[in-house]
Amino acid sequence: MLVSGGGTNLQALLDALHDSPIARVARVISNRSDAGALDRARKANVPTTVLKNPADSNELLAALRDAQLVVLAGYLKLVPRAVVERFPGRMINIHPALLPDFGGPGMYGHHVHEAVLASGAKESGVTVHLVDEAFDRGEIIAQERVPILDGDTPERLAARVLEAEHRLLPRVVLELARKM
Numbered sequence: 001m002l003v004s005g006g007g008t009n010l011q012a013l014l015d016a017l018h019d020s021p022i023a024r025v026a027r028v029i030s031n032r033s034d035a036g037a038l039d040r041a042r043k044a045n046v047p048t049t050v051l052k053n054p055a056d057s058n059e060l061l062a063a064l065r066d067a068q069l070v071v072l073a074g075y076l077k078l079v080p081r082a083v084v085e086r087f088p089g090r091m092i093n094i095h096p097a098l099l100p101d102f103g104g105p106g107m108y109g110h111h112v113h114e115a116v117l118a119s120g121a122k123e124s125g126v127t128v129h130l131v132d133e134a135f136d137r138g139e140i141i142a143q144e145r146v147p148i149l150d151g152d153t154p155e156r157l158a159a160r161v162l163e164a165e166h167r168l169l170p171r172v173v174l175e176l177a178r179k180m
């Protein structure tokens, strides 16, 4: 898994895969040494790597080794093309909105939920998509819709979307892993 932040999606996956015969989190890789996700990995005895330079494809490929599936969850760096090409159809990202809307450069964290509310949309959601060399543009493989409620703030919407993320990501990972 590639992470930059607190790692609640990592935690959801660790919990869902606990003792699973189908898949396990083999390594957690971050561009930030202070990412909370790294603490969660260490507590679960999952090996970690902190990247010196996330744009260095050789460094990232060495960390990924023979991974079967690469999961980006809150990873804020662009994955170099050489790395994307090494994992065709086997690298996924979770995004806290219904792509293709509200994605792309700068659309992360609270920016996403602010933009969704400002648009007047009636619903938001979660998207899991394949990673390519642009932000949030690869083929969509699963979505879950999340309602927008009267009086929603970016924080409230973010919390509701995050709950959906924690359901959708383990489901998709298990579905993909079963086919591998």
Ligand code: GRF
Pocket: 003, 004, 005, 006, 007, 008, 009, 010, 037, 073, 074, 075, 094, 095, 096, 108, 109, 162, 165
């Ligand atoms: C999630 O909303 C994810 O969709 C986004 O960044 C957030 C990461 O949360 N790309 P966490 O680090 O998994 O808690």
